[in-house]
Amino acid sequence: MGSATTQALAATTAALDGAAGIDLAVAGELFAAARALGQSSQLAGALADSAASTQARAKVVADVFGAALQPTTVKLLTTAVEQRWSSPDDLVDAVEELAVRGAAHSAAGADVEGELFRFSRTVAANPELELALGSRLGDDSAKGALVRTLLQGRASDATTLIVSSLVQQPRERRVRQLLNRAMDLVAEQRGRTVATVVSAVPLSSAQTERLSAALSKRYGGTVALNAVVDPKVVGGVRVHIADDVIDASVSARLADLRQRIAG
Structure with a gap:
């Protein structure tokens, strides 16, 4: 990023x-503008052309989007x-x-990060679903409709809008990459950091609270936890947060011990 x-x-x-x-309508319009x-490439190039005056670029926004979108959306695009x-x-x-941040803003009470994480896990566990959503050959509107069907009654309107919109315009990005990026943006918009915690068995509420408090203290802000159960870690936990990996699992200690024995 420059x-x-x-x-x-x-x-x-x-x-x-x-x-x-x-609100969610503004977020939806921003997603539609991003797709447009x-x-x-001609429109995107014209609007990103720093050689043109800001007034000229703002006029293009007004001419292309002014009649179709709400004033709030047009103002954000103009900015x-x-x-x-x-x-x-x-x-x-x-x-x-x-658009992602706008959706998060409009659904302050919804667990959007958690819902995005759970859908990402569903995609990871279902290669056919990942192929259907990520294929370049598939119809984009059909992908959006599939997501809405899968998430109906299982996720908030904000999460459904984010996922159904992103899969319609992957732009050479994998589905899980899109979801992870969206999850990070939602957390950032809400002033939080997301940590993925992998353990052999589900953590208790008390363990989750203690771990969240410890990570929040270490990283200087609120940390939201997404939990993954993986028997391969044997015991303990492995934490992925930002660019860090904190591995306190038994499997990691055993691997370290084997390396030491091997010399």
Whole structure:
């Protein structure tokens, strides 16, 4: 990610945080705008062209999206195109990120991170489903419809919108990659960090609370836990958080012992 894009992302995120009326409809419109940009390199290129004036780029947004989208959505898109982006692809990614953050913002009481994680685990355990959602040959609208059917009654409207929208525009990204990125964005929007905890048996509520408190203290912020049960770890836990892996499992200690014995 270029420095221009880093600064632009900060500006667009701040605009979303300061906007009024961010609801699921706005998030849906942002996803639709991201698809439109992703499907038209000419449009994305024009809106990310720093050689053009900000007024000219804002006019393109008004001409293309003004009549179809809510004023709040158009204002966010205008803020996005007024920034300097390292590439048109970065602008597309940014609008998609705004959509994910907007969905998270609109569903403050829903466990969106947990629902995304559980669906990601479902995809990982079902190669046929992963192929159906990730195939370049599949119909995009059918992928969205499949997700909505699978998540009906099992996930919040925000999670359903995020997943069904992302699978319709993978842009060379794997489904689980899309879901993991969305999970991180939702957690960040809510001021949290997500940790994946792998244990041989399910953790008790007391163990979960203690581990969450310890990680929150270590990383300086609220840490939400996603639990995975894997008998291969034998005992103890393995924690994946940000770019760190904390392995306190019995299997890791046994592997270390075998290495020491082998010399």
